[in-house]
Amino acid sequence: MRARRFATVTSVGAVIAATALMLSGCFAGPGDAVDESAPAAQPQVEIAQGELTGVATAAGVEYLGIPFAKPPVGDLRWRAPEAPEPWAGVLDASKPGPDCAQTVNGDSDGSLSENCLYLDVYAPEGAEDEKLPVVVFLHGGGYTAGTPNIYDGRNFAATGESVTVIPAYRLGLFGFFATPATAAEGEYGAQGNWGMLDQQQALRWVQENIESFGGDPDNVTIVGESAGGGAVCFQLASPTAEGLFDKAVIQSMGCGPGAPAADTTEFTTQWGCAADDADCLRAVPTATIVGTPAGFGDVYPASGGPDQPVGPLEAAADGTLADVPIMMGVTRDEWLGFASAQYPLDPVEYEAGVTAQFGPLAPQVLELYPADAGEDPIFASGWLSGDSMFACPSVAGADTFADAGRSVYFYEFADETTPGWRSLGDPFPPSTIALGATHTTELQYLFNYAAAQRSLNEEQRALADQMVDLWLSFVQTGTPSVEGGPEWTTFAEGREVMELKTADAGGLEMVDTFETAHNCGFWNGLG
Structure with missing residues (x-):
């Protein structure tokens, strides 16, 4: 058995307290620059978007709340994620990003934040010059709930032998929504797999930046549980995910056949918008969308588009499934x-x-x-x-x-x-x-x-x-x-x-x- 520097179980109370503080504005959130003249007591790295400072723990180093895409708000609601903008100064990556918009549930105290495309990185101390394998964990929650902020990669970092990345992705009707309006705007709009595309953007971020943390972009494993496992199934069948990962772990989810996008007409009607009126749809308040009941029959990754032409079982049968080892x-x-x-x-x-x-x-x-x-x-x-x-x-x-x-x-x-x-x-x-x-x-x-x-x-x-x-x-x-x-x-x-x-x-x-x-x-x- 490998020697471990540290292993812990994060306390529920600590997570709830940290989330409450963040939502109440009691400390700086992700994306806030810190004074470059302050003492450099915390670990610091430089990535493509700029410099950032993290947190040292007994297990290694942590960089939390790193933006991996532009905020999907305003005109970017229900569009494919775009690469993040560079920042000035040094980014404070010592605190997690907000949960993606969702109702209160067993994993989250609820959130009204659409600006939520952040990820957390956990690495062994002093690994910057290494090329360690990378674990990218995709959380579950039925595609309607969940957050990276109730998990960590400390057990893996403590081995000294891997780097872990845990990204957020859009959920519910923010992450899985297609109408004639979105279909007319681009190649991904007919299926509306925005949450799955967020995951691919996080994987592209890993390819571009993970070497700064000691990770090997040529040895990336995606791991997902429940809906996160379903997301791994999706990525295995997605041509647009080709080359972004090398192995896959599917926990507590049976990969199924592909399915067309759900009919969202009832939602647009509830919101007082025509299904082809993009401006009206993007003006619907976040709270209204969060409060709209939507479940498994309304929110799921859909097949039929360039990001997933067919489901994973069909992709295995026709030879287009990613050619990688699978643990499940x-x-x-x-x-x-x-x-x-x-x-x-x-x-x-x-x-x-x-x-x-x-x-x-x-x-x-x-x-x-x-x-x-x-x-x-x-x-x-x-x-x-x-x-x-x-x-x-x-x-x-x-x-x-x-x-x-x-x-x-x-x-x-x-x-x-x-x-x-x-x-x-x-x-x-x-x-x-x-x-x-x-x-x-x-x-x-x-x-x-x-x-x-x-x-x-x-x-x-x-x-x-x-x-x-x-x-x-x-x-x-x-x-x-x-x-x-x-x-x-x-x-x-x-x-x-x-x-x-x-x-x-x-x-x-x-x-x-x-x-x-x-x-x-x-x-x-x-x-």
Whole structure:
């Protein structure tokens, strides 16, 4: 195991306090120049846009709130991102940028900022002359929520062997919106994948600037979880992302087929604008757009344009998928945290819901997921949804990518005692019910997810070290491995999966039972 200088779990309170201070204007925000005559006590680098000063920590150095594009406001709302302007003086990169515009949710206190295209860089101290592999982490949040400011790259920086970049990207109807007005303005307007184009602009920024922080622009890995994993799927299929990354990690998301852009007519009507009136649409107040309900059916990356002609599965089949190694996987109990919101769930209500959803297939589904499968029917509901929406689609994607000649390494995060996320409460009622390795729980082990309920215990910190080593070895070489652990073979070789567990639960283990445990023969056999 690699020696670490430092590893930490960012406190939720610290993140909330810092965000509140920033939004209230109590300290200078990103983009504010500092007095060049001040003592140079903080780390400082120069990039293409100018000089900036960051923060030294026990893990390394951090440069926060760096603009990687012009603010997408005014006439730049619903346009492809443009390269950032140079600045005068020395940029204060000691504080994070604002969250992108969104409602209050489990990951953000909410924001009305459209000027949000900033990124954070975490590097080992004194690495400026190195050429270290680069991790670019894309956060999740259903394409409607999330922020880079509740994650960090300190675990990776502490190894001394990589540089981590965590960018923001436009969300909700700011990030995914197409109308006749945008379609008439440019080549990307018919699909409106503004958030995905933001990510590509961040990757171009990495190509141009990461050497200043000790990173290697020729060894970049994109890592995404949940909607961030869906974003990685998009970038794998995007011709306009060609050459911007060299490896890909997809966490808790099954890559699906392409889909056309959503119909946004109802939104333009609500806002009192004609769908082809760009001036009217760009004059709609930010708060009005943030307050407009939009969910998964309205906000997603769309295919059919030059940035994604076809979806990732089609791209694998037609030979246009990025030719890079892929690591992918899920948590064991993906949907159980969400299902727990139904607690206590009446068995009759559960069975009626399954019957309404699956019709003639309901008896088979209920045989696989009976109401009494766990302490409460929320378990059956959670496992059913997790298997059908995450575990088995991920297996299908892994098969498709392997058939296209890509090296695919598959994992399952299986720490059943892992902390949940803060919006579940601690504990979620009743305290005797453990929700297992639900969605997002692996993020605390890798990127210090600040929305987790509590710190990791000693066994979990040891697992976190192993996971960082596995991800880092994949980033470095394209083949994940860890000292003292089992050999991680490609999924195509034996359909084996790396189970990520603490030592007291059996430790890291390659298993061939994943598909059976998640009923993937049934789900993927539905076609």
